[in-house]
Amino acid sequence: MIRRVSPREAEANTEIEFILEGENLFELGELERVEIAGRDVPVQYSGVDSNELAYVGVFVPPDMPAGSTGMVFFYENYAAEFPVNINRVDDGGDEGRQAILRDLSPREGEIDSEFDLYLEGENFYELGELVGVSIDGVDLEVLEYDVESDEDIWVYVYMPYETPLGQQRITFYFENGEFRQPFTVSEPDGEIPIEILIGGGVLVLGGMGVTSAVLIRRAINKNKQTRDRSKKPLPDYRFEVQEDPGVQTVRPERSSLTLDWDLTFEVEGDPGEQNIAASGNQLIADE
Secondary structure (H helix, E strand, C coil): CEEEEECCEEECCEEEEEEEEECCHHHHCCEEEEEECCEEECEEEEEEEECCEEEEEEEECCCCCCEEEEEEEEECCCEEEEEEEEECCCCCHHHHCCCEEEEEECCEEECCEEEEEEEEEECHHHCCCEEEEEECCEEEEEEEEEEEECCEEEEEEEECCCCCCEEEEEEEEECCEEEEEEEEEECCCCCCCEEEEECCEEECCCEEECCCCEEEEECCCCCCCCCCCCCCCCCCEEEECCCCCCEEEECCEECCEECCEEEEEECCCCCCEEEEEEECCEEEEEC
16 A cells, blocks of 8 residues: 655656555555556656555656646555645756656666667666766676767666665766666576686686696687776685595685685695685685
């Protein structure tokens, strides 16, 4: 049940986010539409942050009548009406042009990846320069972007490892405005390939003779641009190798992802302590 909505006023010809507070909000189902003054208004985005908190972003049309009226949120399993006051601002010609985001695609992406984002809407020339892009407080690296027209923007970003997984909100910050949209953050599908290099050679996982430094790295994705990510080091791992080491398991944990790499080491003499340390986007194991 929705108990409270804020704010209770909005301006015509603007986008506004309403915060909904209540109980058991996960039971609402999908948001189907929003009415203001008996008219359907464009829903820009919506989501449920918790069982007590949800949000809805709508665009209030420029011809929406001013004054106090009703606003209705229609969900799959529930509907709630609240009063809202609509204010009107004089057009003022071109000075009154409001940038509007109609659509964002895609609405999902993988951590540690680079991908394109396409924004469609109106009056994008009013936004000015793109200042930044973030997801739940984590900044994405903007590699390139272009305001291709007054209705289209292209943004090419890198999403770092530490971006929170699941249903989030992505925010685009411009000089003269900002847009927020739902966005799903996921991990890469399948196993992450591993290469083991000794000197100039590459070995597959399995039995191997090791008497000197071993370099372990993620296999390069040939379809992805290579960039320096040394500022995002991997964590350190330490393990003890006995005279008959058998199978060693290195288990790096990041977010909810756990990878098991089974490495067999044959060590001559007293192996001592083995240490795997992070070096940029590589792991280096030394005796």
